[in-house]
Amino acid sequence: VGCDRSKSLVDICGEKHFQAFVCDALSVPIRSGSCDACISIAVIHHFSTAERRLATIRELARLLRPGGTALIYVWAMEQEYKNQKSKYLKEKNGSKNKDKEMNTGTAQRPLSDQGPDNSSPDSAWSDQLLKDLKDESCGAKPVADFRLPVHTNRTSFHSQDLLVPWHLKGGTKKKEESVDTVLVLGGSKESQELSPVFHRYYHVFCEGELEAVCRSLDCVRVQKSYYDQGNWCVILEKL
Secondary structure, eight states: OEEESOHHHHHHHHHTTOOEEEOBTTBOOSOTTOEEEEEEESOGGGOOSHHHHHHHHHHHHHHEEEEEEEEEEEEBSOSEETTEEOHHHHTTOSOHHHHHHHOOTTOEEEGGGSSSOTTSGGGTTHHHHHHHTTSOOTTOOOOOTTEEEBOOTTSOOSOSEEEEEEOOGGGOOOTTOOOEEEEEOOSSGGGOEEEEEEEEEEEOBOTTHHHHHHHTOTTEEEEEEEEETTEEEEEEEEO
């Protein structure tokens, strides 16, 4: 059984005859202790505070029966590990136009302008974000002036908390969809252009960070912690 915040993605699962429903990872409507195994892939790094990331893992553990296991994957700060570049960095050699389009340099977006509707519940995290950024690690640059850095795709990370540009394939969008624009920096005003883009929030994890969060819960035991192609991964067992 799968779940996701996106109704559109859940609808696709239904079309493929998979069992899936819409829910929030912080509150999954499944009975406690009813799952043999849980998988959380590329989800927890989208939560903007340490408290929410911990709560998400606690919720994952709640679903497991005693002896049940969970697998967690999050994006790693270290995209080059033990002298090996991740698949994410290796795929940098795409089309030249795409690389140019993604090169946002040091562009930043204020936290007060996360989307078209700042009154929505999803924008509430911005008020708590700076508190979570005080404890920077991995040599990441601290965020200042209420701004988050916009990441340049297919490059190493320079901040643990950032916005990653995501362009729609084909550059088209439905009329009802709202997209932001990011300034592509160039050598002159003539070379600057506005490109439609979705900004997705990420907290990239440093080595040992995910494992430490998991170990702070007394209801689980860390079976294994490892690095896999630019991701930090943990296998948990419910006690």
